[in-house]
Amino acid sequence: MRAIVVSATGGPEVLTCADHPDPEVNPGEVLVDVAAAGVNFIDVYHRMGRYPLALPFVPGEEGAGTVAAVGEDVREFAVGDTVAWAGVPRSYASRVVVPASKLLAVPDGVTPEIAAAVTLQGLTAHYLTHSTYEVKAGDDVLVHAAAGGMGLLLTQIAKLRGARVIGTVSTDEKEELARQAGADEVLRYGGFSEAVRELAGSGVHVVYDGVGAATFDQSIASLRPRGMMALYGQASGPVPPFDPQLLARNGSLFLTRPTLNAYVATRDELTWRASDLYGWVASGQLRVHVSGRYPLDEAARAHEDLEARRTTGKVLLIP
CATH class of the missing domain: 3.40.50.720 (NAD(P)-binding Rossmann-like Domain)
Known part of the structure; x- marks a missing residue:
């Protein structure tokens, strides 16, 4: 598989693309072929070292794609399902292992790209407007x-x-x-x-x-x-x-x-927010604007454009 790796913190130039062995799937986990990975400011903070991670690391916390394999004891998902996630590390890659507890089923009417574009920010917007301050x-x-x-x-x-x-x-x-x-x-x-x-x-x-x-x-x-x-x-x-x-x-x-993790602390809370979110998208009540789709190996350019405020809406990496 291909993945972006950060070996030293710094500017966008530290984002390098390389071949890696496919990750192993352990019990309770799901292997996903990534259709798109979301680019978020949290990824910039990790790359810069503002929110330090152990080096080297694969950045990215959001994406969507198709289930390629399921680990032992996983019953909710099957090979071929369209799924999405947020708050899962190592998402700037062509294949990602996701804990089943953090994986979300993407309904008909929501494409994998749109799911990758809306999940992390959409869950955040949901908790901000429904829980942090109930508008x-x-x-x-x-x-x-x-x-x-x-x-x-x-x-x-x-x-x-x-x-x-x-x-x-x-x-x-x-x-x-x-x-x-x-x-x-x-x-x-x-x-x-x-x-x-x-x-x-x-x-x-x-x-x-x-x-x-x-x-x-x-x-x-x-x-x-x-x-x-x-x-x-x-x-x-x-x-x-x-x-x-x-x-x-x-x-x-x-x-x-606030931070997202505190507002999706339980499976019920995560699926409640995601159900609302994907339902609004599927019904046309919520429109998702994707301003840029970049090949995975152009992750540095995606970060440059995001930091320079040259983007509007969402930025995606396409493996």
Whole structure:
């Protein structure tokens, strides 16, 4: 099989493609022929060493494909099934071994590429809007990077729940994508907190912020009293230390730094979120925008484009 390997942390150039033996399938595991692997910012953080992994490692945590073999005791899946996963390491490869407990059946109406494009970010968008802060009809919601893969999904799901969505973007092209996804208002980043206050009066109920350092202060300033800041990523860098009194001064605010693993801690929770997600996709209620499909051996270029914000929607690697 072919796989991307990181032998030393650094820039995109450390992503090298090489031949490797097929992985062994142990009891409780499933071997999958990968149709597509999702590219996410968590992969960039691993490659850079911001979230350290033992070297060498195969990056990637998301993908979809066809079951090639099942291990002993696996009853839920069979050879030929279309499946997807998120939060499973070593996904930048042509073959991946996935624990059956983390594998998801992909229903008719959802292609493997779309499943690879939507699973990790879609599960994240689901827990953010259904559990971290349960969006309700009439809520004002601020979504940063509204034309990115996460932003487009968050916007659509918040609209499904009846919210008014205010998005931030950097270009006219991205504004158009955000509006097509249902954003009611779209702002540029400069001075966005003042614009949010003009639109939402006392502020928004929740901010979904995957940008981090560059937007944190203004995101806090955009919240109404007792509003919630859901800081789910740090694409612009980590937020510096701050005095918790900041939350008190701005109206008894809530701040959380959630991660997917904590919200799919049980099989029931994982399959509940996935069932909603794939159901919305199959019915056409949730549209998945794939902006780039790169051959596996061009993983470095995919990372370069993602980090340079040249992408909109989702980026995939095709083995």
